Amino acid sequence: MRKAYWITCNVEPNIQHLSLDRRRFxxxxxxxxxxxxxxxANFQSSLQEITIIATEPNSLPSDVASEIGGKAVELRSYIDPTKDNDLSLHTQLWIxxxxExxxxxxxxxxxxVTFGVKELKAFLSFCEGCEVDIHLYFEKAGE
Structure with missing residues (x-):
C-alpha cells in the first residue's frame, strides 16, 4: 500500500502590507x-480572557501609587460583567x-485592552519560535 499527499503552494503569494501610523497610538x-x-503563568490555566491596562506611573492617585510602588502596567483576569455567579479565581498583577x-x-x-488567552499564548509561541520580540501598539479596545 502506498499513500501519496499533495500540497499546493502559491509560488507568488499576495503579500499584504499594513499602512498604520504608529505615532497615533x-x-x-x-x-x-x-x-x-x-x-x-501567574494566572489560572482555565482563564479565557486577560486584560492589559497601561497607565503612566505618575498619573495614579497617591494612595494607589504607593500601594503598587509606581508600577504602570496591570494584567488582570477579565471579569465578565454579565455573569452573576462567577466562581473563578480573579488575579491582578501590577508590573x-x-x-519586564x-x-x-x-x-x-x-x-x-482584553485578549483571548488561548490566542495570545499561540501568538507568543509563534513569536518565540521565530525568535522575534512582540511590539504592541494600542489606543483602546478594538483599535
Whole structure:
C-alpha cells in the first residue's frame, strides 16, 4: 500500500502590507515572548480572557501609587460583567514596565485592552519560535 499527499503552494503569494501610523497610538510596549509567557503563568490555566491596562506611573492617585510602588502596567483576569455567579479565581498583577519590557510608552488616560488567552499564548509561541520580540501598539479596545 502506498499513500501519496499533495500540497499546493502559491509560488507568488499576495503579500499584504499594513499602512498604520504608529505615532497615533498613545500606548505601546516591546516585550520578549518568553517574559510575557512568564507573567501569564501567574494566572489560572482555565482563564479565557486577560486584560492589559497601561497607565503612566505618575498619573495614579497617591494612595494607589504607593500601594503598587509606581508600577504602570496591570494584567488582570477579565471579569465578565454579565455573569452573576462567577466562581473563578480573579488575579491582578501590577508590573514595572522598566523591569519586564524592553520598551514602554504611554501618554494620557489609562488604556485597557482584553485578549483571548488561548490566542495570545499561540501568538507568543509563534513569536518565540521565530525568535522575534512582540511590539504592541494600542489606543483602546478594538483599535
Amino acid at each position: 498613545p500606548s505601546n510596549f516591546l516585550v520578549r515572548p518568553r517574559d510575557l509567557n512568564r507573567l501569564l 514595572d514596565p522598566m523591569e 519590557f524592553l520598551q514602554y510608552t504611554h501618554t494620557g488616560d489609562p488604556v485597557d
